[in-house]
Every structure is written in C-alpha cells, then in structure tokens.
Amino acid sequence: MSILEVRNIRKTFGNIEVLKGITFTLEKGGVLSVIGSSGSGKTTLLRCLNFLERPDDGVITVKGEVLFDRNDPKTLHESQIRRKRLHFGLVFQSFNLFPQYTALQNVMLAPELFMKENHTWNAEKARLADEAEELFVQIGLADRMNNYPHQLSGGQQQRVAIARALIMHPDILCFDEPTSALDPELTGEVLKVIGKLSEQNTTMIIVTHEMEFARDVANQVIFMDGGVICEQGEPHELFGNPKEERTKQFLMRYNQK
Amino acid sequence: MEVIIQQLPIVIHALNIGFMQTLKLFAVTLLGAFPLGLIIAFGSLSRIKIISMTTGLFIWIIRGTPLMIQLLIVYYFPGLVLHNPIWGGGESGRFMAASVAFVINYSCYFSEIYRGGIQSVPVGQQEAGLVLGMTKKQIFFHVTLLQMIKRIVPPISNEIITLVKDTALARIIALQEIIWAGQAFMKGSYNISGAIWPLFFTAFYYLVFNGIVTVMLAGLERKLDYFR
DSSP states (O other): OOSEEEEEEEEEETTEEEEEEEEEEEOTTOEEEEEOOTTSSHHHHHHHHTTSSOOSEEEEEETTEEEEETTOGGGGOHHHHHHHHTTEEEEOTTOOOOTTSOHHHHHHHHHHHHHHHTTOHHHHHHHHHHHHHHHHHHTTOGGGTTSOGGGSOHHHHHHHHHHHHHTTOOSEEEEESTTTTSOHHHHHHHHHHHHHHHHTTOOEEEEOSOHHHHHHHOSEEEEEETTEEEEEEOHHHHHHSOOSHHHHHHHHHHHHO | OHHHHHHHHHHHHHHHHHHHHHHHHHHHHHHHHHHHHHHHHHHHHOSSHHHHHHHHHHHHHHHHSOHHHHHHHHHHIIIIISSOOTTOSHHHHHHHHHHHHHHHHHHHHHHHHHHHHHHHSOHHHHHHHHHTTOOHHHHIIIIIHHHHHHHHHHHHHHHHHHHHHHGGGGGGGTOOOHHHHHHHHHHOBTTBOSOOHHHHHHHHHHHHHHHHHHHHHHHHHHHGGGOO
16 A cells, blocks of 8 residues: 555645646655656645645545545644644755754754653653664764754755654655755765665655656656646656656756756 | 032932832833733734734834823823823822833834844744644744844844933833932932032933943843854
8 A cells, every 4th residue: 555645736826826736656665756847846745745835636645544635624624734744754955954953952852842742751851862863873973963053064954954854753754855955065965865764665755856866766756847747657767768758858958967 | 529529429329219210110111021022023923914904003103103202191191081090199100100101112112123033034944843743832932932032132132222211201201210310409309409410420320221231132142142
C-alpha cells in the first residue's frame, strides 16, 4: 500500500490556477524528485501537503487515513491540522532556523514543547537529548551543536534544518529546493545528507533544480509544467528517454547550462 | 549665589518629592502600556475587519491629538460633563487620572512599534514553527517574541526617553511632579518665593535620569546582540 496518495489537488491564487489537478502516489521508503521550471507549482504542492496552503480541491491520504478531502467537511477542521501536519516534515529553501537558539536548541524546541504539553518531558528529556545528539553526528555537525545559526555556513544551517525536521519523525520528509540558496560549493554537503537518508529508506519528496541529484537519489521523478504533472516515471526513463516534448525542452535547457 | 546655596537643601528636598511622583508616573505608564500596547497591536493586525478598523480609528485619535488635551479630558470629563467625579479630589485622584491618560496614549505609540516589529519577523519563522507542529501561541512566545523585541528596542528606547520628559505634562492637571515642585518656588513654597532657578534646575534631574535609562537600554540592546 502507498504511504501517500495525492488525488486531484487544485490550488488557485487570485485568478491564477497554480495547481491544476495533481495526482500521484508514493511508496514507503520511496524518494520522489519533483522537477520543473520556476512557477510550475512545485513549491505550492509541497505547501499544500504541509497544510501551509489549503487546496481548493482534492484528497490527501497518508497511510490509509484521509487527511484532507475538500468534499468531506470532517477533514477540514482547523483543530486537526496541527496533528495532520506532523505526518509531513518540510525543509525550506531559506532554512528558516530560529536565530535566537543554538543549533541544538533549534532541533529540540518543537519536541520539547510537544512533550511539555503532554507532560512527558521529564520522562523523555534524556532520550530526546540523546536522539538530538545522534542526529548531529548523522549530519556531521556534532562539534557545532552549540553554535548559533549566524555562526554556521548556509550548508551547515540547512543540515541543522534537516535534523530539526527529522526529530519529529515525519512519515514523509519534504524538501523545497534545499540547495537553491547555497553557494555551489556548499550544495554537496547537503545533498550527501539527503542521499544518506534515502539509503536509510526515509520517504522523501524533493523539489530540486539539481538534475543529477534528482536522478541519482530518486526512484520516481515528476516533471511539472504549468500546474500539471507533465510526465512521471523512473529516473533513468524520464531523464534518459523523455516522452513529452516539454520534458525534452526542459531537460535540454538544463544540459546546456 | 549665596542665596542659592542657602536655599539649595530645601529646594532639593522639594524637588526630590516631586521627582518621586514623576518616576511613579513613568513606571506606571511603562508597566501599563507595554502589555496594553501588545493587545492593541494584535487588534490592528486582526484579520477581522471591524476589529482592525476600530483599533486603527482609536490609534488615529490618540496619536492625532495632544496628550495635554487627553489629560484634561480624562481628568475633567467624568466630573464636569457626566457629573460623576470618579477621580475624587487630591493628589491620588490626579495621579490616577494622569496614569490612565498616559497609559492609553503610550499604548498606542507602543502598539505601532510592536506591529512593525511583529511584521518584520520573516513569515518563514512562523511557517517553520507550524510545520514542526507548534501552535500559534507557542510560535509567538518561543519564536517570534524575542526576535520582535530585538527589533523594537531602538524605537521603544526613543519613546521611553520621550516619556521621561512627557510626564511634565501632568502638571496641567496640577499633578505635583517635579516641574510643579520647581515652579512652586516662584509663587512661594517652603518660605521661598520669587525664585526661578529651582524650575530651571529640574532639567538636571531629567538629564541624569535619561542618562541612566539610555545606558540601561543600550545594555539590553547589547544583550540581544548574540543573535541576528
């Protein structure tokens, strides 16, 4: 069974229809790369999945539970959104670390508040701290845990942002152009961390402009154009032998760069 | 000169009493206007049109009219127009009326500074909190608030320094603050009359006190310098 089913997601801003009916599924442990030019709706799609935007139509199902169905009012309650969001994690293009907290505090804040709310903080505090430290080892920043974001490079900040998302144990981790705000020499370290996650069977959706990375890390690729999925398939198929004219043109533009 | 030296201890004594009243009004205004300003800021940021518009109208009236007039209205309106002198007579009644007028006035100025501070925190900060499953309240207190405070310290400092001097306006309803005490020596107070220098001398109190305030606020600004 698919871990995620997205059916006919539509989203309009003003009178511009940004998503014109997006449908796809994702298997547990699968990695989906979403490529396409700017303005094709990739980011809006991720924002809909994370409930930062409410789709105008469509159904989102995770692990068999319908999280969102435009035609079922029971799934639209504001009060439920917070719990539903936790199925997804989101890593932003601009990191969005909290500047007043150290890297470690950034990672610990959300679970700490969550545990305090549920009165499990005292029981779980030690376990959480251990887990956070393990995550810092995993992202290769064990020695920078106590630095503030402004003391870290962009690549390091983005790795902390990944750890911050991971500690909430999302079913599906989304990346919104995770390396687009980075200097070219810093993208590698972030992509390496994401690559390692895919080896550990983390279910991920990655919106990216790094074509080579999209091809290597994913087992499924979607090419979006003008708010629709223009073509989808396995990476070697879509990159090696694109069927649609628009996909060919898009990939050609990238190869020229 | 000799006369001044003779009068000095008495004048200092009287001015100190007046200055205590100044400080009291200053402190009460800050304590009231800091939280009330935040509530007004939320009002003007409200997505509910009627709330944001009413708040905007209120801020416009308060910022658009002189604090001196507001003091007079707050003090005299209940008694002279409504025939219900809620403030009573005496210094404590005047202090209450002055406090109310000052808190309302300064809340409106603070609210606009808060509003700017809240809006200047990037929306990505709030979104980062949301996708981590934090509530709006948690996000405000644990993410936005400190970043907002950092941004508003310089403009709030300006208002606080202005407030120190604005307290002198309360003299219009005969609150016995330091300028009132200084001026009293012209008409006659403690057997001294016709002396204008005590009035001029009050400036020294403001100057020293504002020096202390400035140093403290600069300290706070430095303290928040550890993040960007």
